[in-house]
Amino acid sequence: MKPDAVRGHLDGLVLAVLESGPRHGYAVIEALHARSGGALDLPTGTVYPALRRLERAGWLSGAWSTVGGRERRTYTLTRAGRHALALQRTQWSEFRFVVDAVLGAT
């Protein structure tokens, strides 16, 4: 997987793994890794800023807690986030269709 491929699609991916329940950043990275069959191994420097960005956008709400002596920031999908996720899915669907058509996905 070339580095820049996820660009423009990361938001949807992050929102999707938070759909099944709240997670903290590190767990989001692990979930992306797991659900992609190991293909996605995104660095913290990519995911943490993305989570903050999505929080600023009102799609996630973040809350601090302490678990096992470690600080965690747990993110929960907001109602707006659910709508955003739905939009991301339709946009992905359209994009996939377009690229398939042009690329000649035989």
Add this chain to the structure above:
Amino acid sequence: MKPDAVRGHLDGLVLAVLESGPRHGYAVIEALHARSGGALDLPTGTVYPALRRLERAGWLSGAWSTVGGRERRTYTLTRAGRHALALQRTQWSEFRFVVDAVLGAT
């Protein structure tokens, strides 16, 4: 189609429309538009620099000609370009699979 979606995938799209034969830049834009069912309407400021970049990479070879009083730069897919296109296709295939898996393309 949101602006940045094609990022990281444009090269493959351009190479793909040149697979069926040489085209000049303007015709590449039109071909992308047509083959995407109108979804892709990429500005010259996106496509022209991309063509130059692909030429520098050795994937295209460009040549000037004059048709109907207008200057044209016609781009032809090189052998390396064909290999690059094949690679782009497999990478797209993988990427699509991964995003589908994470996004839960139900």
Add this chain to the structure above:
DNA sequence: AATCTATAAGTAGATACGCTACCTATACAT
């Protein structure tokens, strides 16, 4: 005791690339 690994959060800065907004020019239709 010291070191390593896993877990957990983050920031700073660089890079790349697509986009916006321009400019130039010819042919042809209005």
Add this chain to the structure above:
DNA sequence: ATGTATAGGTAGCGTATCTACTTATAGATT
């Protein structure tokens, strides 16, 4: 004379992702 389609291009912006780094705790290993 103006507008539209065709054809080429550049300059600079924005920003999302990546690289590389820091800080910290818990537990395992040496």
